[in-house]
Amino acid sequence: MKTDLKISPSLLAADFSNLELELEKVNQSDADWLHIDIMDGVFVPNISFGFPVLKYVAKLSQKPLDVHLMIVQPEKFLREVKELETMMMNVHYEACVHLHRVIQQIKDAGMKAGVTLNPSTPVSMLEDIINDVDMVLLMSVNPGFGGQKFIENTINKVRALRSLIDRKQADVLIEVDGGVNLETGARLVEAGVDVLVTGSTVFKAPDFGEMVHQLKSLAH
Numbered sequence: 001m002k003t004d005l006k007i008s009p010s011l012l013a014a015d016f017s018n019l020e021l022e023l024e025k026v027n028q029s030d031a032d033w034l035h036i037d038i039m040d041g042v043f044v045p046n047i048s049f050g051f052p053v054l055k056y057v058a059k060l061s062q063k064p065l066d067v068h069l070m071i072v073q074p075e076k077f078l079r080e081v082k083e084l085e086t087m088m089m090n091v092h093y094e095a096c097v098h099l100h101r102v103i104q105q106i107k108d109a110g111m112k113a114g115v116t117l118n119p120s121t122p123v124s125m126l127e128d129i130i131n132d133v134d135m136v137l138l139m140s141v142n143p144g145f146g147g148q149k150f151i152e153n154t155i156n157k158v159r160a161l162r163s164l165i166d167r168k169q170a171d172v173l174i175e176v177d178g179g180v181n182l183e184t185g186a187r188l189v190e191a192g193v194d195v196l197v198t199g200s201t202v203f204k205a206p207d208f209g210e211m212v213h214q215l216k217s218l219a220h
Contacts, residue, residue: 005219006032006195007212008066010177011057012048013199023060025208030216033066033087035177035197037143040071043095044144051080058084066197068116068177070143071095075102082109090114090137093121103132114175118143119151123160130170135195136161140188141178150179155191162192182214189218 009031014022026034036057039048049057058065064087069077074091081089089111096102099115106113112134115126119139126136138157141148158174165172176188177197185196196215205211 004194005189005216006173007202007215008033008035008175008195008197009202009212010035010037010197010199012037013203015203019057020060022203023057025203027060027062029202029209029212031063031202031212033195034061034063035066035068038067038069038071038077039144043072043092044070046144051077051084054084058086064088066090066114066175066195068114068137069095070116075105078105078109082111086111088112088114088135090116090135092116092118092143093125094118100129100132103129116143117157119153123157123164126161126164127168130164130168130172133170133172135173135175137175137177137197139178140176140180140184143178148179150184154178155187158188158191158193182218185215186218 009026037048039046041047065084066088067081067086068090072095074095089106091102093099093115103113114135114137115133116137119142138154140151140154161174173194174192175195176193180196180198181201202208202211
């Protein structure tokens with residue numbers, strides 16, 4: 001069991017009519033990061049935040065930013081993402097023709113580099129790049145919308161990814177996003193996850209901080 005499980009609340013599930021209050025909940029909690037999904041309506045069938053909103057979010061957030069770009073040609077926005085003082089810039093395997101180059105560009109910009117896999121993309125596709133990344137995000141729902149049902153095969157993918165990381169002796173975190181709650185979270189931690197992204201489970205909970213605490217305690 002992991003004793004250093006990280007929780008990254010997903011801003012997509014926040015109440016945007018009370019954004020300052022919602023971010024204050026995150027700041028006051030034991031959450032480790034703030035997960036931000038940037039969607040372009042092309043790579044995924046939805047649009048989320050533009051950079052003017054994200055500059056405001058970055059100013060208010062006291063947590064490191066875990067930025068997930070669900071967009072085509074994410075390298076075009078390296079400068080804007082860096083200007084948010086982003087800790088982790090995460091790009092999709094499926095959206096990058098020259099993934100190795102993009103990873104190097106992210107690192108050269110002074111950020112940590114993450115790679116995301118859609119539910120249908122096998123972990124084996126990362127064989128030649130696993131030692132170059134800081135984190136792999138496995139999508140446990142199809143990207144683009146919140147509130148979807150957890151895809152059960154994700155548990156097997158976490159185990160396969162953990163096996164690949166161990167075999168390659170890579171220093172890489174495993175993150176999962178989609179349908180994460182106390183029940184699915186417990187099974188993901190058992191399988192070897194390091195970071196849980198959670199949206200509705202925390203933002204819709206009666207007590208945000210208590211729910212974060214309960215999720216973190218899954219590691220013990």
